[in-house]
Amino acid sequence: xxxxxxxxxxxxxxxxxxDYENDEDVNKQLDKMGYNIGVRLIEDFLARSNVGRCxxxxxxxxxxxxxxxxxxLGITPSxxxxxxxxxxxxxxxxxxxxxxxxxxPDNHSSLIYSNLLCGVLRxxxxxxxxxxxxxxVQDTLKGDSVTEIRMKFIRxxxxxxxxxxx
Amino acid sequence: MAIFSVYVVNKAGGLxxxxxxxxxxxxxxxxxxxxxxxxxxxxxERVVVAFGQRDGIRVGHAVLAINGAEVNGRxxxxxxxxxxxxxNPANYPVSIRFGRHRLSSxxxxxxxxxxxxxFAIGSQLSPEVGSSxxxxxxxxxxxxxxxxxxxxIKFVVLADPxxxxxxxxxxxxxxxxxDFALKNPFYSLEMPxxxxxxxxxxxxxxxxxxKAGPFGPGS
Numbered sequence: 001x002x003x004x005x006x007x008x009x010x011x012x013x014x015x016x017x018x019d020y021e022n023d024e025d026v027n028k029q030l031d032k033m034g035y036n037i038g039v040r041l042i043e044d045f046l047a048r049s050n051v052g053r054c055x056x057x058x059x060x061x062x063x064x065x066x067x068x069x070x071x072x073l074g075i076t077p078s079x080x081x082x083x084x085x086x087x088x089x090x091x092x093x094x095x096x097x098x099x100x101x102x103x104x105p106d107n108h109s110s111l112i113y114s115n116l117l118c119g120v121l122r123x124x125x126x127x128x129x130x131x132x133x134x135x136x137v138q139d140t141l142k143g144d145s146v147t148e149i150r151m152k153f154i155r156x157x158x159x160x161x162x163x164x165x166x
Numbered sequence: 167m168a169i170f171s172v173y174v175v176n177k178a179g180g181l182x183x184x185x186x187x188x189x190x191x192x193x194x195x196x197x198x199x200x201x202x203x204x205x206x207x208x209x210x211e212r213v214v215v216a217f218g219q220r221d222g223i224r225v226g227h228a229v230l231a232i233n234g235a236e237v238n239g240r241x242x243x244x245x246x247x248x249x250x251x252x253x254n255p256a257n258y259p260v261s262i263r264f265g266r267h268r269l270s271s272x273x274x275x276x277x278x279x280x281x282x283x284x285f286a287i288g289s290q291l292s293p294e295v296g297s298s299x300x301x302x303x304x305x306x307x308x309x310x311x312x313x314x315x316x317x318x319i320k321f322v323v324l325a326d327p328x329x330x331x332x333x334x335x336x337x338x339x340x341x342x343x344x345d346f347a348l349k350n351p352f353y354s355l356e357m358p359x360x361x362x363x364x365x366x367x368x369x370x371x372x373x374x375x376x377k378a379g380p381f382g383p384g385s
Contacts (some may be wrong), residue, residue: 044344046316047337053316089347127317160177162318163286164300 002013002074006100013113023111030112034119035126043123045071053128058082058155060130061089064121073097077149093147096140104141113135114147121151129157167373168326170308172339173274176356177318179282181275183359185270187372193230193265194222200258206249211239212267213248223264231263278322285312285320315340335375342367 012033016026048134049067054060061079070076081090098114112118118134125132131154138148174183204218212228219225229327230236232251242251251257270278288347303310309327313336314320321339323332346364347353353361 040344040348043315043317043319043340043348047340047344050337160318162177162314163289163314 002097002100006097006102006128009098009104009116013111017108019112023108027110027115029111031114031119031122034116034121035112036119037116038120038123038125039127041120042127043074045124057086057089060125060153061091061151065091068124081150086151090137091151093151095151096147099141099147102141109142112139114139115142117149121149126157129161131155131157168329169335169374170324170326172324172368172372173278173281173320173322174339174343174359175278175320175370176281178356179279180356181278182357183364184271184274185365185368187369188250192222193263194227195231195261195263196221197259197261200255202252204251204349208240208249213237213240214267215264226266227264228267229262230265230267263286271291277283281312281322282320307335311336313337313340319343329376331375331378335371338371339368342371 004153013026015028016029020026020029040094045068049071051063051067054063058160065079069091075093075095077091077093080092080131082088096114098117102113104113106113116138118136121134122132133152133154135150137150138144138146140147170186170188172183172187173181176182204220204223205216206213206229207216208214209228214228215223215225217225229248232242232248237243237248240248240353242248252260252262281300288300289297290353299314300312302312304327307327308324309329309332310322310324312320312322313333321336321343323336323339325332342364343359346361346367347359348355350361350363353359
């Protein structure tokens, strides 16, 4: 039942806004919380979906959009705007279950409401040895037509590689 | 009981979970009179039988208890050295319990980190690029199966050599870990797993795998 999920997420964000007065801090907290979710979620994802290791960023993008988002949020974002070097892409979400029924008030104009998702993606990919930067570039809550998440591959994390993955 | 134990090793090689699932091997308790016809000698922190196998007491068995009180390594429960105690005729007749020494938790920790290193060596020795680490280790009494996840956690199962279906058991254990350990917000990653639900569900999974027998799970 996604209503409870939307309500829970909303309660979380509003409580953070009360606790932290300024939007930047709330964004940071959401990212941190997302990160903690991501490092655990990745194991659940790998255990259930049985996907193997991705060998390039394009594969990673496909797996994230077509399998992971579908499994956890029930949506399949589209992948666009590949950078020439193949290290950046955008996920376009037509609809975002976290923001059903939500309107951002004027005094929270710099709040990134769904920032939890950025943390989740960052945390999950870090556990499979990929260092990425994830941010929202378009948000329907701010008046844009779609929600766009930009993902940039920074580097492969070489320390602590599981044996056999060098 | 065809599945003997399960070990879970974290990314750094530390043991975070261990379960022994076999019935304890029969210990033998006998009353002896002086002189003892078994030859005992100290070995590591225990006193073991070196010679004189008889009646179920085999070479290598350790002294587990004297007169009903468990020994503490090389010393009896009240602090006397076992070999001295048994060398003194005044202490006879004495009842001694022998049995196969079970690994202590420290020993298991050491063995797990050693296995972690050997696992890495396994992949480095490979003539092919990108080989996995050790997936199976076989001896005449058991087979060790290991599954490493993409995040570096290893699940190790020791089972009877004839037991089939261990691959799917390892995947099932991964699912149980991601459910009952990771979804428990009070469990910190890479730390020892102390979650009741994880224990219970793991035992259920082991029993299901054993029931399926040497032919593997039915479905």
